[in-house]
Amino acid sequence: xxxxxxxxxxxxxxxxxxxxxxxxxxxxxxxxxxxxxxxxxxxxxxxxxxxxxxxxxxxxxxxxxxxxxxxxxxxxxxxxxxxxxxxxxxxxxxxxxxxxxxxxxxxxxxxxxxxxxxxxxxxxxxxxxxxxxxxxxxxxxxxxxx
Ligand SMILES: [Zn+2]
Numbered sequence: 001x002x003x004x005x006x007x008x009x010x011x012x013x014x015x016x017x018x019x020x021x022x023x024x025x026x027x028x029x030x031x032x033x034x035x036x037x038x039x040x041x042x043x044x045x046x047x048x049x050x051x052x053x054x055x056x057x058x059x060x061x062x063x064x065x066x067x068x069x070x071x072x073x074x075x076x077x078x079x080x081x082x083x084x085x086x087x088x089x090x091x092x093x094x095x096x097x098x099x100x101x102x103x104x105x106x107x108x109x110x111x112x113x114x115x116x117x118x119x120x121x122x123x124x125x126x127x128x129x130x131x132x133x134x135x136x137x138x139x140x141x142x143x144x145x146x
Contacts, residue, residue: 011055017065022046022054030058 013023021027026047033041044061046053 009051009055010057010060011051011053012060013054015054015056017068018061019044019054019056022048024048024053028054028056 028044042058
């Protein structure tokens with residue numbers, strides 16, 4: 001492995017976190033340093049091993065990943081807080097709507113009862129009219145028979 005130059009330079013190509021690919025398009029490979037200054041230290045490298053291609057220490061990549069993840073977690077926590085507030089608002093609206101439905105049901109029951117009573121009165125009036133007409137007719141007949 002010709003990895004003798006990894007102590008002298010770092011070329012992250014501006015990639016934050018774990019570099020999956022080098023800028024040349026090749027997938028990065030993970031290797032372990034065998035130099036005297038960094039023995040056993042893992043790094044990501046472009047398989048071309050050219051100096052102007054990717055080189056990044058794994059610990060730096062992992063640190064950036066953790067940093068990014070922490071920011072994401074904070075963002076999630078903020079989103080969860082917002083969602084909790086929204087759920088509370090929806091609950092309140094729901095409670096108001098349920099109260100409105102309850103009131104409307106009572107109003108409908110009242111109207112229904114009023115309509116039944118009204119219908120009963122109308123029926124009674126019709127029956128009364130028919131009876132009156134019959135009485136009038138028979139009374140008329142009674143009168144005309146004399
Ligand atoms: Zn490359």
